[in-house]
Amino acid sequence: MKPTTSGRRLFADHGFRFVVWGLLLVIVAPGVLWPIGLGVGDADAWAMVRDDWPRLRSLLSSTIGLAFAIAAIAVPIGFLAATLLLRFRVVFRSLWHVGLVAALFTPLVVYADAWYAVLSGLVPRGGWAAWWSAVAIHVMAVVPWVSILLGIGLSTSRADLEEAALLDTGPLGVLRRITLPSLWPMLAASALLAVVPVLTEMAITDLFGLRTYAEEVYTQFQSGAAEAATVLLALPITVVLTVLLAVVVETLGRRARGLRASPRRELTQGRLIPTLLLVSLAAGYLLPLGALGRQLGLTSSPSGEVRWSSPTAWHYLARELASGWSTILANLAGSLVTALGVTIVAILLAWHHRWSGEVTRAALLGLACWLFVLPGPVLGVGLIALFNRPGYLGIPGLIYDSPAIVFLAQLLRALPLAFLITSSVFDRMDRHLFDAAIVEGADAWNLLTKVALWPARHAVGLAVLVSWATSLAELSATKIVAPPGLDILSLRVFSLLHVGTGSEQAALALLLIGCATLFATAVVLLGDRFRSTTSHDA
Amino acid sequence: MNRFVFVVLLTSLVGVGCGQRPTVVVYCALDREFSEPILKRFEAETGYHVLAKYDTESTKSVGLTEQLLRERSRPRCDVFWNNEILNTVRLANDGVLEPFESTVGREYPERFRSPENLWYGFAARARVLLLNTGETEGETLPTKREELTDPRWRGRLGMAKPLFGTTATEVACLFAVAGPEWTKQWLLGLRSNGVHVLSGNKQVAVDVGAGQLALGMTDTDDSLGELRANHPVKITYLGNGSDGLGILLIPNTVSLIRGAPNAEPARRLIDYLLSPETEEILALGPSGQIPLHPRAKASPKLDLPEHPKWMAVNYEKAVEHWSDAMTFIKDTFTAP
Numbered sequence: 001m002k003p004t005t006s007g008r009r010l011f012a013d014h015g016f017r018f019v020v021w022g023l024l025l026v027i028v029a030p031g032v033l034w035p036i037g038l039g040v041g042d043a044d045a046w047a048m049v050r051d052d053w054p055r056l057r058s059l060l061s062s063t064i065g066l067a068f069a070i071a072a073i074a075v076p077i078g079f080l081a082a083t084l085l086l087r088f089r090v091v092f093r094s095l096w097h098v099g100l101v102a103a104l105f106t107p108l109v110v111y112a113d114a115w116y117a118v119l120s121g122l123v124p125r126g127g128w129a130a131w132w133s134a135v136a137i138h139v140m141a142v143v144p145w146v147s148i149l150l151g152i153g154l155s156t157s158r159a160d161l162e163e164a165a166l167l168d169t170g171p172l173g174v175l176r177r178i179t180l181p182s183l184w185p186m187l188a189a190s191a192l193l194a195v196v197p198v199l200t201e202m203a204i205t206d207l208f209g210l211r212t213y214a215e216e217v218y219t220q221f222q223s224g225a226a227e228a229a230t231v232l233l234a235l236p237i238t239v240v241l242t243v244l245l246a247v248v249v250e251t252l253g254r255r256a257r258g259l260r261a262s263p264r265r266e267l268t269q270g271r272l273i274p275t276l277l278l279v280s281l282a283a284g285y286l287l288p289l290g291a292l293g294r295q296l297g298l299t300s301s302p303s304g305e306v307r308w309s310s311p312t313a314w315h316y317l318a319r320e321l322a323s324g325w326s327t328i329l330a331n332l333a334g335s336l337v338t339a340l341g342v343t344i345v346a347i348l349l350a351w352h353h354r355w356s357g358e359v360t361r362a363a364l365l366g367l368a369c370w371l372f373v374l375p376g377p378v379l380g381v382g383l384i385a386l387f388n389r390p391g392y393l394g395i396p397g398l399i400y401d402s403p404a405i406v407f408l409a410q411l412l413r414a415l416p417l418a419f420l421i422t423s424s425v426f427d428r429m430d431r432h433l434f435d436a437a438i439v440e441g442a443d444a445w446n447l448l449t450k451v452a453l454w455p456a457r458h459a460v461g462l463a464v465l466v467s468w469a470t471s472l473a474e475l476s477a478t479k480i481v482a483p484p485g486l487d488i489l490s491l492r493v494f495s496l497l498h499v500g501t502g503s504e505q506a507a508l509a510l511l512l513i514g515c516a517t518l519f520a521t522a523v524v525l526l527g528d529r530f531r532s533t534t535s536h537d538a
Numbered sequence: 539m540n541r542f543v544f545v546v547l548l549t550s551l552v553g554v555g556c557g558q559r560p561t562v563v564v565y566c567a568l569d570r571e572f573s574e575p576i577l578k579r580f581e582a583e584t585g586y587h588v589l590a591k592y593d594t595e596s597t598k599s600v601g602l603t604e605q606l607l608r609e610r611s612r613p614r615c616d617v618f619w620n621n622e623i624l625n626t627v628r629l630a631n632d633g634v635l636e637p638f639e640s641t642v643g644r645e646y647p648e649r650f651r652s653p654e655n656l657w658y659g660f661a662a663r664a665r666v667l668l669l670n671t672g673e674t675e676g677e678t679l680p681t682k683r684e685e686l687t688d689p690r691w692r693g694r695l696g697m698a699k700p701l702f703g704t705t706a707t708e709v710a711c712l713f714a715v716a717g718p719e720w721t722k723q724w725l726l727g728l729r730s731n732g733v734h735v736l737s738g739n740k741q742v743a744v745d746v747g748a749g750q751l752a753l754g755m756t757d758t759d760d761s762l763g764e765l766r767a768n769h770p771v772k773i774t775y776l777g778n779g780s781d782g783l784g785i786l787l788i789p790n791t792v793s794l795i796r797g798a799p800n801a802e803p804a805r806r807l808i809d810y811l812l813s814p815e816t817e818e819i820l821a822l823g824p825s826g827q828i829p830l831h832p833r834a835k836a837s838p839k840l841d842l843p844e845h846p847k848w849m850a851v852n853y854e855k856a857v858e859h860w861s862d863a864m865t866f867i868k869d870t871f872t873a874p
Contacts, residue, residue, distance in 0.1 A: 209737060390612055
């Protein structure tokens with residue numbers, strides 16, 4: 001949507017622009033400028049990278065190999081799940097949606113926990129076992145994202161062409177000849193989405209002793225390498241991914257502008273086979289869930305006999321809930337505050353994006369993509385370098401020593417998704433909605449709060465929930481910047497994964513999965529309302 | 539109205555700030571499950587409020603050490619409770635620690651305290667080889683480190699990432715005791731023998747307990763966890779024979795940070811940690827630490843040899859090898 005001249009003037013005349021640029025300064029400084037400045041401006045860092053190039057090249061190839069395997073497995077599975085949910089009749093469809101979104105909100109380290117519970121004692125230690133375990137965990141974590149992205153593609157694809165083709169061929173033929181070719185941008189986007197976590201997260205690769213770029217940055221930083229060198233390591237891959245992601249998002253955005261969600265169309269009337277296929281896919285998640293339940297109640301007798309007992313399971317669950325409920329509540333409250341902050345910032349940036357010219361729009365989109373693909377450890381390093389100093393009136397130091405630095409880290413990690421959700425809705429709003437208000441003399445704030453927010457309320461709610469879940473699960477930047485005395489749930493799970501006993505780990509993981517399911521139910525309910533509103537508006 | 543809300547918020551914040559108890563900030567590398575109960579007892583007994591930052595297993599002790607080095611110009615930590623010794627000596631050499639003459643600290647053997655009162659060692663662990671009894675049944679078990687490079691153990695041995703934690707400590711100590719060349723050859727031998735490098739010592743012990751590894755180089759506290767869970771494991775002490783390098787004993791260390799914002803409560807916490815009572819709690823607790831204070835009588839169930847031969851390592855000398863050892867480790871073990 002191109003901005004109108006009056007819209008540009010509207011933003012030039014009011015304080016809105018200053019607020020947005022102020023916010024951008026706060027976001028861009030630690031998230032973009034400082035990491036780049038740290039890395040690029042240091043001659044010693046360049047020398048280190050040059051000397052270390054053979055090792056770094058092998059790191060790069062191992063990272064790409066891992067990413068390729070994850071995308072190659074996750075995209076077909078995600079496509080199958082999305083197709084079954086949107087193109088076939090399945091029983092308890094809403095329940096499947098809740099399961100899908102719950103899987104989306106389950107933290108990555110919980111997947112690792114569940115995977116450990118399945119494989120414990122079954123698979124010998126070794127390079128390939130570790131490699132495939134890391135692939136499997138990442139696939140489990142990204143399939144829900146891929147499914148939802150492809151689901152959006154499926155729900156906006158051409159219904160008339162599919163219906164016409166159904167006269168000549170069966171459902172699989174329609175999928176192969178019509179649906180799949182029309183989905184290629186979404187497939188590209190989902191492949192990209194599938195590889196981002198392994199390129200930016202270190203939790204899983206660190207656990208399995210695999211060497212990737214993000215893991216290298218984390219290890220180098222923790223073992224005392226210069227901050228500049230560690231940041232410089234990660235920059236090339238971040239730049240490439242940012243450009244790729246921005247191109248894909250912009251392409252998808254352009255295609256989506258003329259499209260509206262169409263009513264669900266089924267290619268067959270039968271329910272049994274599609275439901276069975278979905279159940280078999282879900283087994284990949286239910287099996288680890290069951291293994292966690294098994295691990296929760298496992299006890300060993302002095303004679304070495306291992307058995308499961310429900311009192312043990314209840315004991316650990318109750319103990320974890322009793323000892324950890326205050327931590328869980330504090331984390332839920334803290335990440336809710338972060339999510340509200342994220343959503344406010346996202347709304348302001350998305351609103352500015354809605355009314356800006358091409359250059360500013362591209363810059364804002366680029367910023368969102370940069371923050372999305374920036375490895376968490378690099379963000380952590382940037383924040384520490386920026387705030388671990390007395391500075392003006394001691395303000396940076398105050399931020400460094402307080403939960404504010406965690407708030408900032410989680411805000412920067414959750415902002416891209418919230419921005420993409422809100423800007424996609426603002427961009428699709430018809431400008432005629434605003435014309436009357438502009439003629440009446442409404443300024444940018446009035447226009448946003450009195451005209452735009454109400455129609456966008458469900459997207460805003462979705463942005464809050466997604467940011468809430470993202471903040472709650474954020475680990476790689478939080479781990480580096482967390483100040484003393486702050487009990488952070490994602491760190492606790494990560495730590496238990498390394499040092500805890502099986503039952504403790506399982507209890508905490510199951511409680512987090514319970515939280516994710518509650519989130520998911522709320523999101524599905526909101527999503528249904530959002531869909532019905534947008535269909536009505538269309 | 540808005541101004542009123544602002545004033546109320548500000549007053550509340552000031553009120554909360556004034557009502558706070560005296561605080562002491564601790565960076566703690568000992569596992570949280572073992573250290574948190576001790577810190578809670580200190581809080582209950584003294585009324586001080588302890589703010590702790592714990593390490594994670596995968597970057598054990600080195601992560602916090604590097605953070606203290608980064609914060610040296612503006613320290614926020616008061617006490618560093620390290621679960622090993624070499625990184626504490628590194629901090630002492632770098633001027634990050636403040637001398638503190640602890641009355642109870644002076645009662646510890648000279649070998650376990652800094653001559654300048656910069657740090658005190660207490661409650662030690664030993665480096666051990668943990669065996670899965672099922673996986674090694676009927677086999678001749680190793681008694682010396684060099685036997686781990688025997689092809690019999692190819693792909694059956696595990697160790698933690700040697701850049702961090704007590705595995706890094708052991709490597710630097712071996713550089714000092716057996717010499718850099720011997721240690722490098724030994725590590726290369728382990729690597730070519732397919733040693734599995736895991737994220738931490740706990741992971742090594744868990745995998746041995748589960749039978750995924752036959753042997754694992756780890757610490758006594760992690761091994762005790764597997765013994766308590768009734769897993770089929772046994773602790774072996776390498777190098778205890780007359781021709782061996784000895785068992786490596788690694789004490790916890792506690793130190794005061796130079797420029798600590800809360801120095802007085804920090805001194806009290808250090809005295810508290812060094813007390814024989816704390817050592818006894820740690821000895822009888824799940825981590826089974828070995829007491830070093832002459833008055834601490836409790837002893838953990840570790841099946842220590844009757845006449846243990848401790849590795850004769852000078853920790854200060856070992857620190858001199860730290861940088862070379864880590865460079866070698868990085869080149870050898872951190873390539874894909």
